[in-house]
Amino acid sequence: MEPTTLKSLHDDTICAIATPHGIGGLATVRVSGPDAEPIVQRLWHGKPIAAMTSHSAHLGSITDDDGATLDEVVLTIFRAPRSFTGQTVIELSCHGSLFVQQRLLQRLIAAGARMAEPGEFTRRAFANGRLDLAQAEAVADVIASRTRAAHRLAISQMKGGISRRIEQLREQMLELAALLELELDFSEEDVSFADRSRLLALADEIHFIVTGLCNSFATGDALRNGLPVAIIGATNVGKSTLLNALLGDDRALVSDVHGTTRDVIEDTITIDGTLFRFIDTAGLRHTTDTVESMGIDRTIAKIEQARIVLLITDSPQSTATEVEQAVNAHLAPDAVVIRVINKIDLLPAAAQLQPDVVAISARQGTGLDTLRRRLVAVACDQLVATDDTVVTNLRHYNALRGTDTALMRAADALRSGISSEFVAQDLREAIHHLGTITGAITSPDILATIFARFCIGK
Numbered sequence: 001m002e003p004t005t006l007k008s009l010h011d012d013t014i015c016a017i018a019t020p021h022g023i024g025g026l027a028t029v030r031v032s033g034p035d036a037e038p039i040v041q042r043l044w045h046g047k048p049i050a051a052m053t054s055h056s057a058h059l060g061s062i063t064d065d066d067g068a069t070l071d072e073v074v075l076t077i078f079r080a081p082r083s084f085t086g087q088t089v090i091e092l093s094c095h096g097s098l099f100v101q102q103r104l105l106q107r108l109i110a111a112g113a114r115m116a117e118p119g120e121f122t123r124r125a126f127a128n129g130r131l132d133l134a135q136a137e138a139v140a141d142v143i144a145s146r147t148r149a150a151h152r153l154a155i156s157q158m159k160g161g162i163s164r165r166i167e168q169l170r171e172q173m174l175e176l177a178a179l180l181e182l183e184l185d186f187s188e189e190d191v192s193f194a195d196r197s198r199l200l201a202l203a204d205e206i207h208f209i210v211t212g213l214c215n216s217f218a219t220g221d222a223l224r225n226g227l228p229v230a231i232i233g234a235t236n237v238g239k240s241t242l243l244n245a246l247l248g249d250d251r252a253l254v255s256d257v258h259g260t261t262r263d264v265i266e267d268t269i270t271i272d273g274t275l276f277r278f279i280d281t282a283g284l285r286h287t288t289d290t291v292e293s294m295g296i297d298r299t300i301a302k303i304e305q306a307r308i309v310l311l312i313t314d315s316p317q318s319t320a321t322e323v324e325q326a327v328n329a330h331l332a333p334d335a336v337v338i339r340v341i342n343k344i345d346l347l348p349a350a351a352q353l354q355p356d357v358v359a360i361s362a363r364q365g366t367g368l369d370t371l372r373r374r375l376v377a378v379a380c381d382q383l384v385a386t387d388d389t390v391v392t393n394l395r396h397y398n399a400l401r402g403t404d405t406a407l408m409r410a411a412d413a414l415r416s417g418i419s420s421e422f423v424a425q426d427l428r429e430a431i432h433h434l435g436t437i438t439g440a441i442t443s444p445d446i447l448a449t450i451f452a453r454f455c456i457g458k
């Protein structure tokens with residue numbers, strides 16, 4: 001289905017610098033739109049653009065408004081509809097001087113193009129059916145990806161990984177809905193086209209797949225935003241010192257006063273290709289201080305969200321039972337606890353430590369490499385590379401949740417023999433939610449939010 005609301009926006013010919021801002025060996029200026037050829041021809045010196053075959057590159061020059069040469073450039077032409085945007089696209093590779101780039105843009109604008117808005121090239125690709133919405137979002141993810149794993153996921157999504165899965169589900173649900181609607185048309189005649197038990201089985205199957213996709217979101221989120229590692233312990237054991245040491249930055253305040261950290265402090269860093277999000281928390285202790293106990297509530301929330309908990313103590317004697325109880329009570333089912341003893345520089349050399357405890361001195365930096373290795377090993381287990389589709393996008397996740405809720409309502413209605421009318425209505429709602437993922441169903445608001453994430457020139 002073509003989103004017609006966008007059509008009128010796409011008659012202009014747009015231009016933008018597609019390479020990063022700054023000086024480089026080369027820079028690329030991209031032009032897309034129905035008038036790309038005549039506009040570029042006005043400044044182009046070389047083989048006439050109309051005589052070029054699509055998908056070919058040509059050396060020539062661009063003239064300034066006084067007729068002098070501005071730069072030698074390579075022009076590549078992609079004629080509609082076989083281009084990224086589906087419109088005729090011309091790419092001009094010029095030398096990377098800031099002056100040349102800016103001047104080239106000015107010349108294109110004087111010749112009739114307009115500056116592109118952020119994401120406008122990708123938005124046109126979507127409007128022309130070159131990409132679906134999930135793929136367009138993946139373009140932004142590829143550009144933003146900071147680690148190998150996040151990049152791999154984004155590429156798979158750009159190639160249509162999740163879209164195919166969603167389309168299959170949608171087709172199955174449309175089939176279900178069609179059978180029910182047919183029944184409604186013949187309701188007076190008391191016939192039943194839809195075999196209830198088959199409908200139920202199909203609903204359960206879809207529910208199973210949707211739940212799997214929803215669950216994969218935690219992994220997808222960890223890959224994109226960093227695997228959440230909560231640093232938990234009693235006050236003054238050196239949690240903030242450890243955060244700073246891991247980040248290599250004085251991010252959190254450190255002092256020998258118990259209860260220094262009151263709010264949650266978090267930041268990300270890549271270790272061995274895996275992105276971690278370290279979360280320093282308020283130390284756990286009994287307190288009558290209102291602000292401190294608000295901080296402790298946040299600590300508990302962070303334990304619940306963490307995939308890894310670093311449980312810190314500062315002496316072999318302190319068993320930290322209360323802290324441990326708090327962790328055990330709030331730990332997510334698939335989260336892993338790594339026990340850490342800090343301040344080993346204060347321990348006598350002969351001190352006995354349990355074998356599975358990582359011994360460190362956050363202040364002196366000892367043992368941190370062992371801790372990093374342990375973190376990477378646990379992360380590898382948690383983020384097992386599956387070929388399954390992984391949901392990485394909050395918008396997709398919410399849409400899937402919406403689908404599942406409506407679908408479960410439909411299944412309940414089916415089971416209790418409620419009139420097909422209501423079942424059909426719930427199904428339609430479920431289908432609607434699924435459709436928003438790939439953009440089969442769109443609203444201008446969703447589109448505006450999504451494309452605003454892009455940079456200009458993309």
Ligand SMILES: Nc1nc2c(ncn2[C@@H]2O[C@H](COP(=O)(O)OP(=O)(O)OP(=O)(O)O)[C@@H](O)[C@H]2O)c(=O)[nH]1
Nearest residue numbers: 235236237238239240241255259260261283362363
């Ligand atoms: N000797 C020694 N002292 C340390 C070490 N790590 C931290 N400290 C000291 O222990 C004190 C407490 O450190 P913090 O990092 O503020 O402890 P915290 O766990 O964040 O404390 P709260 O925020 O109050 O819960 C500070 O004086 C640190 O300098 C260490 O490895 N060895």
Ligand SMILES: [Mg+2]
Nearest residue numbers: 239240260261
């Ligand atoms: Mg602290």
